[in-house]
Amino acid sequence: MKLIYLILLTLLISCGEDNDSDIDEVVVLNIPDYFPQYTIPDDNKFTPDRIKLGEKIFNSNLLSKNNSISCASCHLSDVAFANNLKTRAGVFDRPGTRNVPSIFNVIFQERFLREGSVPTLEQQALVPVQEHNEFDNDWETILERLNSDTEFRDLLDKSKYIFPSDNKLITEFNVYAVIRPLAAYQRTLLSVNSxxxxxxxxxxxxxxxxxxxxxxxxxxxxxxxxxxxxxxxxxxxxxxxxxxxxxxxxxxxxxxxxxxxxxxxxxxxxxxxxxxxxxxxxxxxxxxxxxxxxxxxxxxxxxxxxxxxxxxxxxxxxxxxxxxxxxxxxxx
Ligand code: HEC
Ligand code: HEC
Known part of the structure; x- marks a missing residue:
């Protein structure tokens, strides 16, 4: 079930062309030259507003069914974005099944989750949203909550995402405009200075x-x-x-x-x-x-x-x- 869902979304997501051609890459990451190369998707270039929006979504409880937890509840910033619990519970204290990995340096990764089933960071964000023992939420609810929040709406306007199928500026949140800023923000989580x-x-x-x-x-x-x-x-x-x-x-x-x-x-x-x-x-x-x-x-x-x-x-x-x-x- 989970895989079919992901494949469908992959098709939906990957049919776009380079829609970010008007966006200048304005954020430069400070990574020493001995680290491997990384790629930023053409339709998700870095801008400060996109990163800010991603950070705000990452830290927001509105992604979870009963507004109780956020991505940051499991990926703790003071534990290298991992967690010291064996497994961390999701909504309604439903027990987790795997240990929370650090998401520092995910910019260098090409396969996500411990079995490597998810090919992009953008798509990875779909997993916790619908996972029964994580957020257990549906997109309709999440989009409604985001769209009725003026701060989120303001950051979305500034983020200037273009939807591939109609080539129009996205002015209301859709799935496309939630998973991209989340990925942009996560690409800035670096640990390269030990x-x-x-x-x-x-x-x-x-x-x-x-x-x-x-x-x-x-x-x-x-x-x-x-x-x-x-x-x-x-x-x-x-x-x-x-x-x-x-x-x-x-x-x-x-x-x-x-x-x-x-x-x-x-x-x-x-x-x-x-x-x-x-x-x-x-x-x-x-x-x-x-x-x-x-x-x-x-x-x-x-x-x-x-x-x-x-x-x-x-x-x-x-x-x-x-x-x-x-x-x-x-x-x-
Ligand atoms: C054959 C490949 C391989 C070799 C050799 C290997 N590891 Fe690992 N290591 C792994 C894999 C795979 C995991 C994750 C296993 C899991 O998730 O159950 C792991 C997990 C770990 C972890 C836990 C990290 C975490 O965040 O959970 C540590 C620490 C570690 N290895 C250290 C070492 C050390 C020290 C050595 C040498 C003595 C070593 N490894 C040799 C493949 C290897
Ligand atoms: C309930 C705790 C929990 C929540 C909430 C949660 N995660 Fe995770 N996250 C995990 C666990 C556990 C894994 C490992 C799962 C697996 O391998 O199947 C994981 C894996 C990941 C990975 C893959 C890392 C890798 O090395 O492959 C990324 C990226 C990630 N989470 C980002 C997020 C984002 C973004 C959110 C919010 C939209 C989020 N997580 C919400 C627990 C959580």
């Missing part, structure tokens, strides 16, 4: 323990950087890291139905990992110490477990060093 970045830029020296941790992280015996690769500490691919012998949440298999995808999840970025506990798709691992102990033992022998997860032995000093290194990825 202690590790200052180290790359030769502005500070890491301690000897942090340097030992970096060496271990990148070593062929631990293999961490084979999946948590590059400066984002993720290749955004899908692996089974041996968390379970039998998975309640089948991960990527939910989307592809391919049995070799059971238990595969998108590699999370490790930026800010110090503060985004608990860990893994279900928040089942409480601390970084426990994460390392999981990899040290090599996890469960699931048929789809990656060959890169094979166990290793670290001394106490080395374990501390590995964690010290991971903590350099926190943005101070």
């Amino acid at each position: 202690k590790y970045d200052k180290h790359i830029q030769n502005k500070i020296n890491l301690t000897s323990s942090e340097l030992l941790g970096e060496k271990l992280f990148k070593s062929d015996s631990l293999n961490c950087s084979k999946c948590h690769s590059g400066v984002l500490f993720s290749d955004y691919n899908f692996y089974n890291n041996g968390l379970y012998e039998s998975y309640k949440d089948v991960g990527r298999n939910r989307f592809t139905l391919d049995p070799t995808d059971i238990g595969k999840f998108k590699v999370p970025s490790l930026r800010n990992v110090e503060i985004t506990y608990p860990y893994m798709h279900d928040g089942s691992v409480a601390s970084l110490e426990e994460v390392i102990s999981h990899y040290e033992k090599g996890g469960y022998n699931h048929q789809n477990k990656s060959q890169l997860i094979k166990g290793f032995k670290l001394s106490q000093v080395e374990k501390v060093a590995l964690i010290d290194f991971l903590k350099t990825l926190t943005e101070l």
Whole structure:
């Protein structure tokens, strides 16, 4: 059901041409040059008003059925836009099923959700709106609420979105004009200035323990950087890291139905990992110490477990060093 809905909306959304040709890209993101390239959709160029509108929608309770929660209730700005609960409840305290991921640096991602089923950030916003245990709302209600709010209407006018099918300026909220500002705002959520970045830029020296941790992280015996690769500490691919012998949440298999995808999840970025506990798709691992102990033992022998997860032995000093290194990825 959810997938069919998304496919229909994809068709609806992607038939437009470059409707933003009159908009100048006025917001320039401050991203160091060693980060990967990113693309901004032609029909959702950055302007300060669009970002402001997106931020206001992100923080507004009117998206949820009973006006009780917003995107920001789950993606907390002081927890790297993740959440320290194992899973965060949605409307009417309906329990969540997955741990809330950080949405810092989503600008660099091409597949969203832990099984990677959603191809654009614009479309991702459709998911929590209709999800039973998130906002459980319908668009008619949301659009009505937005359209009767003068502040939202004013920002919409300033945002100058053009609807592709009739080429007209959008003056009343529709789905198109809600999901675009939300995506524009989220693309500005960057974490590119950690202690590790200052180290790359030769502005500070890491301690000897942090340097030992970096060496271990990148070593062929631990293999961490084979999946948590590059400066984002993720290749955004899908692996089974041996968390379970039998998975309640089948991960990527939910989307592809391919049995070799059971238990595969998108590699999370490790930026800010110090503060985004608990860990893994279900928040089942409480601390970084426990994460390392999981990899040290090599996890469960699931048929789809990656060959890169094979166990290793670290001394106490080395374990501390590995964690010290991971903590350099926190943005101070
Ligand atoms: C009830 C809590 C909750 C609310 C409300 C919520 N989210 Fe999320 N969000 C989650 C969880 C849990 C996931 C992971 C879901 C999954 O993988 O299936 C997630 C995933 C995401 C992702 C994908 C991140 C990635 O790395 O793939 C983005 C982007 C996102 N949310 C943005 C939003 C926006 C925008 C809103 C508001 C329109 C919102 N969320 C509302 C809990 C929430
Ligand atoms: C085969 C690829 C692979 C290798 C090798 C690997 N990881 Fe992971 N890692 C993953 C995947 C996939 C997840 C997410 C699993 C899930 O959601 O259940 C993950 C999750 C994590 C998390 C939790 C992050 C969060 O936000 O939930 C940490 C921390 C972590 N890995 C650290 C490491 C360290 C340290 C090493 C080396 C000892 C390592 N990983 C090796 C693929 C890998």
